[in-house]
Amino acid sequence: xxxxxxxxxxxxxxxxxxxxxxxxxxxxxxxxxxxxxxxxxxxxxxxxxxxxxxxxxxxxxxxxxxxxxxxxxxxxxxxxxxxxxxxxxxxxxxxxxxxxxxxxxxxxxxxxxxxxxxxxxxxxxxxxxxxxxxxxxxxxxxxxxxxxxxxxxxxxxxxxxxxxxxxxxxxxxxxxxxxxxxxxxxxxxxxxxxxxxxxxxxxxxxxxxxxxxxxxxxxxxxxxxxxxxxxxxxxxxxxxxxxxxxxxxxxxxxxxxxxxxxxxxxxxxxxxxxxxxxxxxxxxxxxxxxxxxxxxxxxxxxxxxxxxxxxxxxxxxxxxxxxxxxxxxxxxxxxxxxxxxxxxxxxxxxxxxxxxxxxxxxxxxxxxxxxxxxxxxxxxxxxxxxxxxxxxxxxxxxxxxxxxxxxxxxxxx
Ligand code: NIG
Ligand code: FE
Numbered sequence: 331x332x333x334x335x336x337x338x339x340x341x342x343x344x345x346x347x348x349x350x351x352x353x354x355x356x357x358x359x360x361x362x363x364x365x366x367x368x369x370x371x372x373x374x375x376x377x378x379x380x381x382x383x384x385x386x387x388x389x390x391x392x393x394x395x396x397x398x399x400x401x402x403x404x405x406x407x408x409x410x411x412x413x414x415x416x417x418x419x420x421x422x423x424x425x426x427x428x429x430x431x432x433x434x435x436x437x438x439x440x441x442x443x444x445x446x447x448x449x450x451x452x453x454x455x456x457x458x459x460x461x462x463x464x465x466x467x468x469x470x471x472x473x474x475x476x477x478x479x480x481x482x483x484x485x486x487x488x489x490x491x492x493x494x495x496x497x498x499x500x501x502x503x504x505x506x507x508x509x510x511x512x513x514x515x516x517x518x519x520x521x522x523x524x525x526x527x528x529x530x531x532x533x534x535x536x537x538x539x540x541x542x543x544x545x546x547x548x549x550x551x552x553x554x555x556x557x558x559x560x561x562x563x564x565x566x567x568x569x570x571x572x573x574x575x576x577x578x579x580x581x582x583x584x585x586x587x588x589x590x591x592x593x594x595x596x597x598x599x600x601x602x603x604x605x606x607x608x609x610x611x612x613x614x615x616x617x618x619x620x621x622x623x624x625x626x627x628x629x630x631x632x633x634x635x636x637x638x639x640x641x642x643x644x645x646x647x648x649x650x651x652x653x654x655x656x657x658x659x660x661x662x663x664x665x666x667x668x669x670x671x672x673x674x675x676x677x678x679x680x681x682x683x684x685x686x687x688x689x690x691x692x693x694x695x696x697x698x699x700x701x702x703x704x705x706x707x708x709x710x711x712x713x714x715x716x717x718x719x720x721x722x723x724x725x726x727x728x729x730x731x732x733x734x735x736x737x738x739x740x741x742x743x
Contacts, residue, residue, distance in 0.1 A: 334371040334739065335391035336713065338382060342367040342401045343720050344687050345379055346704040352620065352692040353684045355645035361680040361720070369401055371709040374738035379703055394734070398716035400723075402683075403702050404473025404735065405664035406690030409601050409622055411511075411655035412467075412477045413460045413494050414444055415451035418656045431631050431658065432555065432583065441481065441515040441551075444656055448481040448491065456494045457501075463654070464502055467662040468742050471732040473710035474691060474700045475504055476577070476651075478549055480511030485534050488512050492544035503737035505708065507694045509577055510539050513550035513557050513565050528561055532568040540572040546695075547598065548574035552588030559587040566595040575695070581605050583633070593617040599649065599693040603636040604628060611637075611644055620693045621646055623685075624653040625670035631658050638675040638685075649693040650685040669727035679721040709739035 342364045353360075368385050370378035378386065421434050421443070434440050448456070460477075467475070477495045482488035488510070495508040512531045520527035539545050548569030550562040557565070566576045576597040580588035582604055589610045592600050600614070601622040614621055623636035641648050650671050654662035664686055671682040691701025700710050712735040717723065723731060735742040 333391040335388045336369045336394045339367045339396040339401045344702045346702040349704045352647045354647040358681045358684045371739045400714045404710040406474040408476050408690045408693035409651035414656045416447040444481045445483045449487045471712045476507045478509040478511040480514030483517040508545045509547035509549045510545040511549040547577040551579040554584045559591045563591045604634045622649040627653040627659045649689040668724040672724040
């Protein structure tokens, strides 16, 4: 396999001499960088990083001149629904005309709308469309991603989605983690029989997923009109018993106790958090669960942004992800997430970059493989077009500044 030397980079961003597991609180204000640097890649891994005046012998390496450019670790997008069928721009127009996301859901739109389409799509169609989206987000710098099921809502369709995720893992160099979200919504035929659907998840879906080894995580949408904290409690119990790690949707519209339940089950992350009470923050402080915020969902739905600054000032780590899905966030663009985090949540570029790299990796349990430029980690990195500084990335919102992306040391595109 080719050996690559990236040379003369104006700056290497998020370099680690001794890798950390995550960055929390005031540590998020610091972004370790190296000026006029090199990165050496061999056999899919980073084998050296340093400043140009200490460059070792690079005979046999293909060289890339990165003068004027920055080198970043690829973004770690720890929350997506990348596998879906069709689109929902009709609901987008309904919202422009005054309906809320919840009202659209109640009249059979929303998640159930996507479920109907997904149930009618073949595994191959789903795979092809998801692979297209995946290569699109790679071109914007994403190199690790979590992908959920949850638009199946029947045993067969949930398995179909997770098999697509498995095929994506095999077909792509992106580091992928699968999250089982059978508890995304109650299907129409179980509206009057919630218990029946919960039994289906616990008795049939989870065992089938376990036996095929199709998921790493278990999710539930804990929200008024969706799954209650008690219902999520039972589902997470069954998931954990099957070896799945909880990573859940909570506090998007209401704070109803989901965070405490998730923490009780050792959740890796709790995601959304647009609506938070003091007791929720207190619970997070006594846990290792990573609060994950989704600013492009807030942007698209016009709902509040999660309290990013407050969580950091309480000493917590935060991760930022896209929530890419056809209903609440039809975009997997991590540079836009960075811009929103800085512009709308008032994060500094350092905080936002930590939240989209090392903390995003930690929110997928991938912090030892990706999330920073460090010797021994996967060579998942990108170089930018010539830019004045790393703050220029969130500043120039909507611009395409990612130039070349390597995943496992392989140049993409
Ligand atoms: O994370 N809130 C729950 N699930 C998705 C949206 C699902 C949809 O509208 O299709 C989310 O925002
Ligand atoms: Fe989501």
